[in-house]
Amino acid sequence: MSSFWKDTARDVRLMKRGWRWGHRAQVPRSAEPFVPPATTTVFDNEWSRRPAARAVREVAQTGLEAVFRSQVKTQVEGLDVLERLDGPVIFVANHASHLDTPLILLSLPDEWRRRTAVAAAADYFFDTWWRAVGSSLVFNTLPIDRRGGALATQPGEVLAEGWSLVVFPEGTRSKDGTVGRFRSGAAYLATEYGVPVVPIAHRGTYAAMPRGMNWPGKDRSGGRRQLTVRFGEPLHPAAGESVREFAPRIRSAVSRLLDEDATDWYASMRRAAEDRTPDPAGEEIAEWRKVWAATESPDPEPDKIRAWRR
Amino acid sequence: MTRPGFVLEVDDRTPPLLVHEGLGFRLEEFPQGTRVIYPPESLPTVPDVEGAIRESLENPVDSEPLRELMFPGMRLTIAFDDLSLPLPSMKAPDIRGRIIEQVLTIAAEKGVDDVEIVAALALHRRMTDAEMRHIVGERVFRSFAPSGKLYNHDAEDRANLEHMGQTEKGEDVEINKRAATSDLLVYVNVNLVAMDGGHKSVGIGLASYKSIKHHHNAKTMVHSRSFMDHKHSEMHSSAWRMGRLIGEHVKVFQIETTLDNEVFGKPYDTLLKREWEWSLRDQATVLGLRRGLAVAPQKMRHKMFHDLRSNYGLTGITAGAVEPVHELTVQRVHQQQRVKVEGQSDVMVMGVPFLGPYNVNSTMNPILAACMGLGYYFNSYLRQPVVREGGVAILYHPLDEGFNTLTHPSYVDFYEEVLADTTDPALIGPKFEEQFATDPWYVHLYRTSNAYHGVHPFYMWYWIAHALDHLGDVIWVGGNPRAAARMGFRSASTLRDALEMASSTVGPSPSITYLRNPPHLLADVR
Numbered sequence: 159m160s161s162f163w164k165d166t167a168r169d170v171r172l173m174k175r176g177w178r179w180g181h182r183a184q185v186p187r188s189a190e191p192f193v194p195p196a197t198t199t200v201f202d203n204e205w206s207r208r209p210a211a212r213a214v215r216e217v218a219q220t221g222l223e224a225v226f227r228s229q230v231k232t233q234v235e236g237l238d239v240l241e242r243l244d245g246p247v248i249f250v251a252n253h254a255s256h257l258d259t260p261l262i263l264l265s266l267p268d269e270w271r272r273r274t275a276v277a278a279a280a281d282y283f284f285d286t287w288w289r290a291v292g293s294s295l296v297f298n299t300l301p302i303d304r305r306g307g308a309l310a311t312q313p314g315e316v317l318a319e320g321w322s323l324v325v326f327p328e329g330t331r332s333k334d335g336t337v338g339r340f341r342s343g344a345a346y347l348a349t350e351y352g353v354p355v356v357p358i359a360h361r362g363t364y365a366a367m368p369r370g371m372n373w374p375g376k377d378r379s380g381g382r383r384q385l386t387v388r389f390g391e392p393l394h395p396a397a398g399e400s401v402r403e404f405a406p407r408i409r410s411a412v413s414r415l416l417d418e419d420a421t422d423w424y425a426s427m428r429r430a431a432e433d434r435t436p437d438p439a440g441e442e443i444a445e446w447r448k449v450w451a452a453t454e455s456p457d458p459e460p461d462k463i464r465a466w467r468r
Numbered sequence: 469m470t471r472p473g474f475v476l477e478v479d480d481r482t483p484p485l486l487v488h489e490g491l492g493f494r495l496e497e498f499p500q501g502t503r504v505i506y507p508p509e510s511l512p513t514v515p516d517v518e519g520a521i522r523e524s525l526e527n528p529v530d531s532e533p534l535r536e537l538m539f540p541g542m543r544l545t546i547a548f549d550d551l552s553l554p555l556p557s558m559k560a561p562d563i564r565g566r567i568i569e570q571v572l573t574i575a576a577e578k579g580v581d582d583v584e585i586v587a588a589l590a591l592h593r594r595m596t597d598a599e600m601r602h603i604v605g606e607r608v609f610r611s612f613a614p615s616g617k618l619y620n621h622d623a624e625d626r627a628n629l630e631h632m633g634q635t636e637k638g639e640d641v642e643i644n645k646r647a648a649t650s651d652l653l654v655y656v657n658v659n660l661v662a663m664d665g666g667h668k669s670v671g672i673g674l675a676s677y678k679s680i681k682h683h684h685n686a687k688t689m690v691h692s693r694s695f696m697d698h699k700h701s702e703m704h705s706s707a708w709r710m711g712r713l714i715g716e717h718v719k720v721f722q723i724e725t726t727l728d729n730e731v732f733g734k735p736y737d738t739l740l741k742r743e744w745e746w747s748l749r750d751q752a753t754v755l756g757l758r759r760g761l762a763v764a765p766q767k768m769r770h771k772m773f774h775d776l777r778s779n780y781g782l783t784g785i786t787a788g789a790v791e792p793v794h795e796l797t798v799q800r801v802h803q804q805q806r807v808k809v810e811g812q813s814d815v816m817v818m819g820v821p822f823l824g825p826y827n828v829n830s831t832m833n834p835i836l837a838a839c840m841g842l843g844y845y846f847n848s849y850l851r852q853p854v855v856r857e858g859g860v861a862i863l864y865h866p867l868d869e870g871f872n873t874l875t876h877p878s879y880v881d882f883y884e885e886v887l888a889d890t891t892d893p894a895l896i897g898p899k900f901e902e903q904f905a906t907d908p909w910y911v912h913l914y915r916t917s918n919a920y921h922g923v924h925p926f927y928m929w930y931w932i933a934h935a936l937d938h939l940g941d942v943i944w945v946g947g948n949p950r951a952a953a954r955m956g957f958r959s960a961s962t963l964r965d966a967l968e969m970a971s972s973t974v975g976p977s978p979s980i981t982y983l984r985n986p987p988h989l990l991a992d993v994r
Contacts, residue, residue: 188474
């Protein structure tokens with residue numbers, strides 16, 4: 159009988175390793191073209207914006223913040239722009255890691271954080287009830303269909319109810335740390351509902367926890383990784399400006415903020431004026447070089463003299 | 469949406485893969501770079517089966533409608549494939565029963581009184597009443613069996629065999645007399661794999677040993693490339709010559725059906741899924757099954773698997789003249805099972821499951837296991853074998869089920885006497901075949917009991933002749949060493965050991981291809 163239990167333990171270990179228990183399942187590379195389209199089962203989470211869920215979220219985010227701060231260092235700049243706004247707004251940010259959402263939410267002043275929802279891929283965060291409940295309770299996620307399908311709750315309705323929205327227009331986390339193409343959903347929502355867009359640029363989340371990791375890593379000396387996040391001036395769609403014209407403006411604003419975060423405000427403004435802002439999509443170089451560069455955490459340079467700090 | 473078959477390349481993301489081994493299965497971690505051939509998913513099935521049957525009988529290919537071929541006072545014989553098809557047996561109602569019912573409905577309307585129904589089992593064992601009833605359905609069984617009008621073909625009943633002549637190559641064509649002397653012979657087929665059907669149905673299914681021996685021999689089998697492509701198969705060429713001769717004497721109305729790939733019903737349907745798509749429930753099912761099978765006694769494991777009925781759905785039905793009907797059938801089978809594979813490999817891996825055509829409700833003895841792996845699976849290719857000439861076949865099967873003396877009596881003597889003397893298919897034929905084929909006791913058991921014909925184990929060995937001729941080595945993972953050695957093979961405990969043993973033939977870093985079946989697949993090797 160002991161061999162039975164030994165074999166059972168071996169089988170369990172084999173399956174645990176093979177099917178990555180506790181992690182998302184992976185598809186062999188050669189089988190990727192044959193993966194069926196994701197199921198359209200999306201769990202509605204309208205309940206998650208009601209008072210009871212908000213109370214639970216407050217507790218959950220307090221705990222989350224303690225864990226988050228224990229694992230990474232953060233530097234937040236530019237929050238003063240929110241003092242000049244009443245909300246709701248659409249926060250638009252680059253997307254490199256699962257750390258992006260907690261970084262942005264926990265950087266916001268409490269009164270903003272409590273009224274901010276996060277647009278999340280329905281096929282990823284809402285495919286099972288437990289993932290839907292978990293992400294809704296902790297992050298106040300709102301399911302978005304990446305393939306453009308209709309969902310029970312539309313982002314516009316949430317904006318109309320006074321909730322701000324965090325949107326990652328790239329639609330997915332960066333594979334190499336660079337910034338990808340922006341889809342026009344955020345620009346559409348801003349134009350359609352007359353809401354300003356607050357661009358956000360952050361750096362360091364890819365270095366701390368890229369795709370494939372589910373817990374932040376440490377730096378070479380075993381210390382917490384540095385993350386930086388920078389909020390930019392709100393953008394309003396100009397009169398008569400189409401979605402197609404507005405969307406690139408949002409991306410340019412995020413690009414300039416990234417440039418500012420890496421250098422300084424004035425230099426980035428000069429480059430922007432001369433249309434020389436570095437493209438965050440990166441140059442045409444080998445992928446490993448992009449990944450290499452992105453795995454370096456930003457240096458906050460606390461002693462650097464800037465024109466002014468917000 | 470049916471996903472096509474494809475060739476997986478094992479990488480660091482690939483979970484362990486399922487490998488069948490007799491009354492069980494294992495999860496195997498294949499070396500990275502191993503190619504794994506996955507069959508296509510099930511094609512859409514016919515939504516209205518009764519309507520499709522009716523349509524095929526009313527609008528046959530190159531033939532008058534069945535109704536017009538019938539007339540009062542005629543002799544009508546209906547023949548059907550025996551229990552070797554499909555595998556596993558279908559959940560009731562079996563498609564053959566549904567077709568026979570409609571044929572009989574037309575015959576009744578046309579006033580046909582003289583009807584007999586014959587199970588075309590060639591030299592296979594007689595079916596029991598329960599097995600026969602499962603195939604034809606209760607209605608047909610009750611109407612015909614009690615009066616002896618529904619029966620198993622008897623290839624040794626000299627009084628009821630008709631010699632119809634010889635083909636241009638001198639092959640004797642001798643088939644069931646009732647079928648040969650009928651005004652109309654309706655054949656109801658299940659075309660599970662591409663080698664079934666066509667002229668093989670009547671030409672072999674209703675034939676005698678005298679006729680069958682012309683193509684069921686080592687020489688013909690070695691020169692059949694492949695059995696799944698009847699235009700390049702010596703065995704099929706012979707059957708086609710015979711079939712055409714039969715067609716000159718009796719009108720044959722062929723009804724061929726094709727099935728999807730739903731081989732297992734619940735709870736075994738998980739075994740058909742691609743491993744990386746297993747849900748937690750699937751994983752729990754597999755784990756539970758594996759652990760359950762580990763403690764279950766052999767009898768219980770046998771019952772667990774052999775009580776299983778498949779969920780096959782009908783993907784198509786065509787009726788009419790044999791050859792054009794079969795062309796359409798083969799197209800559908802290819803559509804369901806064909807997978808394009810680029811080039812051959814040094815090593816071919818196959819998991820031999822609990823069931824083959826010749827052990828339905830019986831045991832998979834070592835000879836049948838060899839036939840299933842090196843006969844059916846090895847030959848399941850188009851153009852060229854999956855493994856290169858001189859390569860190695862690695863098979864999984866415990867080779868420990870022993871022999872069922874009710875169904876396979878001559879296999880015991882074949883194993884103990886013939887294989888102890890030689891395993892060379894070319895030698896065993898001339899030396900031993902006649903003795904087994906004409907042994908009065910085996911003939912008696914074949915005719916009156918439920919035993920395969922005395923010559924049947926020879927055919928199993930001829931079946932693997934092409935593989936033995938082609939391969940450099942054959943290794944059984946988990947196989948009983950004595951049984952493997954008796955058959956001229958080697959055994960290993962693990963895949964790693966097997967690859968180590970194979971390295972003397974194919975080197976230390978061979979290319980490996982694993983055939984992930986069931987479900988059924990047909991490797992189109994370019």
